[in-house]
Amino acid sequence: MSYIIVSDATKCAGCLSCMLYCSFKFEGMFKLSASRIKVKRLVGQPTEYELMFTPECDSCGLCARYCPYEALTRQKVVIR
């Protein structure tokens, strides 16, 4: 079974919990710069974000599990 992380940046409140959990999993410490999900503020707009994943992301879904605002969800990939 494959999964993907679906993002809805309009729901993001900018708490960065996803980045902390992600780095915790891969680095064993809270290291924002090492996170495989990047919450980027849009230029000139401190409360609008872009949610991006680095190529190393394995879609484990930890970020989605701990997103308090449902900006990230983990969904099954259905192949028809």
Next chain:
Amino acid sequence: MEIPGYVGNILFIDLTYGRVSKEPLDAALIRTYLGGAGINNKLAYSLIPPEADPLSPENAIIIGTGPFSGTIIPGSSELMITYKSPLNGAFPYSCGGGKFAAFLKSSGYDHVVITGRSDKPVYLKIEDENIKLHDASDLWGRDSFETTDILMQRHEPCSVIPIGPSGENLVNISVSHIDKGGTVGSGGLAAVMGSKNLKAIVVVMGTKGVTVAHPRRLRKLVDDILSRVNSYHRRPEMMLGGAMAMTSGWVPEGGIARNSSTLIPYQQDAGEIQAQIYEIHKRSRKKIACMTCPMSDKDRIDLVEHGMMIYDTAIMAERAIMTTSPAFGHSDSTSPLDRYAEALSYFDLANRYGIDRIYSFRGLADFVISLYEDGIITKEDTGMELNRELSTIIKLVKITALREGFGDVLADGPVKAARRIGKNAEKHLQNVIKGQFVAFDPRLSALGSTEFAQLTHPGRCFGVAGALGAPTYSLGWPLSEYLKQAKRCGVSEEAMGRIFTEGSFNAARLAKHAEDFFCVFNILGQCHRLYISRFYSVDVLAELYSAVTGIEVTAADLKVASERAWNIWKLLNYRAGFDRKDDEPPEIWFQPLKGVDKDYVLMDYFHNTVLTREDVEGLLDDYYEERGWDKHTSAPTPTKLRQLGLDSFARDVES
């Protein structure tokens, strides 16, 4: 030795010489004071001379994170800033959220100490080992939010503490912001930054990490907290309305006091209008969360109909005042949408100029308007007509921030302004403690622990004893609820016996324990707002601290560390001249507050007894006794300080 939860460094910036240095965060300092307000206070005691002019290079700005900052603990975003306040010469209690604390630790610093004065406008940028003072001449004169926007574009991903024109003009009632979300430093932090020619502090997301001693244990504890957050019955509404969800149709009891003497009632349909405004607010709101916060109490409000995009927070009581009371900011508009837009315009203006509208400006404006209405001052004194109209209030904000005309008088803050006005104005300044207006008039609510703590807070008139008695949240609680809350706050059985007697409670003794509870949050870097702190007990905080740092502590250990921080806070202020006389209740508390239908008088929490000055003096004695402080001077006793392991401070007091 490296201790998990800490990144291990204090950064020192001397603006006079442009010097930057780094010192290791001493393990003994960590074990004694833990972090945040604890370490900040200790540093302030060593670094800021008690007699320092707050606007001189001698004053320091001490920024502190805690061991929880930068971790996944929900609400671990609190930043503490310590400095000597130009408003009252005390050391206040400044905290704020946003991303600053987490980003500072990601750059490798637990604390930052800024001293001296730059000879030209600069902003400080912290990015790992790359610490720079940048020319800020292009930013000088720009408002707080504009400055934040520019710096975010230059240095993203980053967090910004800017100042607006009020800080540049050394306005004593100025305030700073963090990331356009919340305020920090209502005792004039912005003016202290302005006096140092420091336009902003920028911290860039760095490359360092925060380690924890017991990751699995921490995850389990956090999962448990989050499951309680998710099942909190008010959370769904908070997701829609933010902090305003707590008071959606709320109209405060009685009305708004005119110079603390007579209540001006709200308009008849105030409750209905508030409910309509709440609906407008919900549909216009974009959530803003501080780092790791699952409650997102901060707002961006897009009033599409008015083409407005406003950032604000803490607009609960103020919203009711600005939209439905003739006492402050009155306008002829009738539609709730227009009234809300007008209120937001005022909030935005004050935020951009960097005026502390909540704790200082509204009271000060009401004071001078009352003087004008009573004919004590005239247009000759003020240069303008004073009334309660929105247009007048907006003009007053501007001239105060720019120190123009009569605004130069207001900019000094209530006590100094009254002195400058002369004409016996000081006599009419009636509801002030330590140079600041009383935030919660106990005649309107009752003398609970929050109202009482306004007297005894070492450096300002605004207690933090909310968990056990914030009037907006807990008025009318039964005693059983207080007993339950006291347990959560780690009050010992022995202390319970002193606090809870004869079917009631002693507000002063309770205040001491509520302060200790909140101070635990302030030393750990944890938010203490009601809708976050409700998920924590001292026991849970002790478990979290042990999991993060590997230093096993109990709830009692945390309370001792908290008491250390509070006692040093008191000493900082005592040394700066604040003693029992500054904790005395204002005389106006013992006079009736005249309402339309009834007079409000000072009563105990359960409204059983009218309180006299002697009663409140007795409560002050009780408070000092509970704290182990001298009843005559309010100073911490050497015995108490030694009990807390603060021997060197005890020797200072003895000498």
